[in-house]
Amino acid sequence: AYVITASQPERTPLDVKDLVYTTSLENGEPLQQLFFTTLERQYSDLDATSLSHFHWLFLAPSDEGWEMVFMFSAIDAENEVMLPPRDSSQGSVGQAVQRWLTDCKAEAIAVE
Numbered sequence: 001a002y003v004i005t006a007s008q009p010e011r012t013p014l015d016v017k018d019l020v021y022t023t024s025l026e027n028g029e030p031l032q033q034l035f036f037t038t039l040e041r042q043y044s045d046l047d048a049t050s051l052s053h054f055h056w057l058f059l060a061p062s063d064e065g066w067e068m069v070f071m072f073s074a075i076d077a078e079n080e081v082m083l084p085p086r087d088s089s090q091g092s093v094g095q096a097v098q099r100w101l102t103d104c105k106a107e108a109i110a111v112e
Helices: 092-105
Strands: 002-006 032-044 047-062 065-077
Touching: 047 092, 065 092
Parallel strands: none
Antiparallel strands: 002 032, 032 047, 047 065
């Protein structure tokens, strides 16, 4: 499978305030929500299936930079009904975001 990032800025913010998750920091400020899309193509034999993954990333500022608080993702497969968002904080994309943030804090990646 191959994954690329794409953008769809018109997506509606995910409302999680009534769920178990907190959307406010200890100081009362709301978490920052970032939306992004990844496009995945899976190959089997001669068939290719395209999947759009919609991600809602919730971030909080820290002394060292940004911290991922949690992330939700939903899958939209071609010609199928979009599945509801699920907690994907520990999934492959969530782990990639955490590693990227760690690299940014260590200044291994130039941040503008």
